[in-house]
Amino acid sequence: MNASTQSAEVPTGLINLKTAASLIDVDVKTLKNWIKAGRIRGFRINGRLWRVQRDELLGLVQVALDIETAGVE
Template identity: 40%
Template sequence: MIAKPVDGLVSTKQAGEMIGVTPQTIRNWIHAGRLTGFRVGPQRFRIDAEELPKAVEVIQTSYAR
């Protein structure tokens, strides 16, 4: 079960579950600039849940070329 986002922000695990990828993929996308990640600890990020569908759409269309 995916927890409800607090303040619209989700963890890398929650973000991955929402769009069907691993937390590592979410971290890779943050480091590549495809997603905006907000650092909340030495190794923890939070992601704006509203940004996820847009990021997936961009990634899917870039692979379609």
């Protein structure tokens, strides 16, 4: 196999789960549950370390805020 078939494209803007959790004020376990449920994509680095894309995480939170404030005038 050559290097191009072995390496997967790694997205940019990855942050660890602890940082992500503190960014949106949830527990790390909540993020892991969201990854398992498919609400957000998680990426394993070095086989065991989870990372999420910062922009995708903030987009998920923004959608929730939009839904929450849609009925408030």
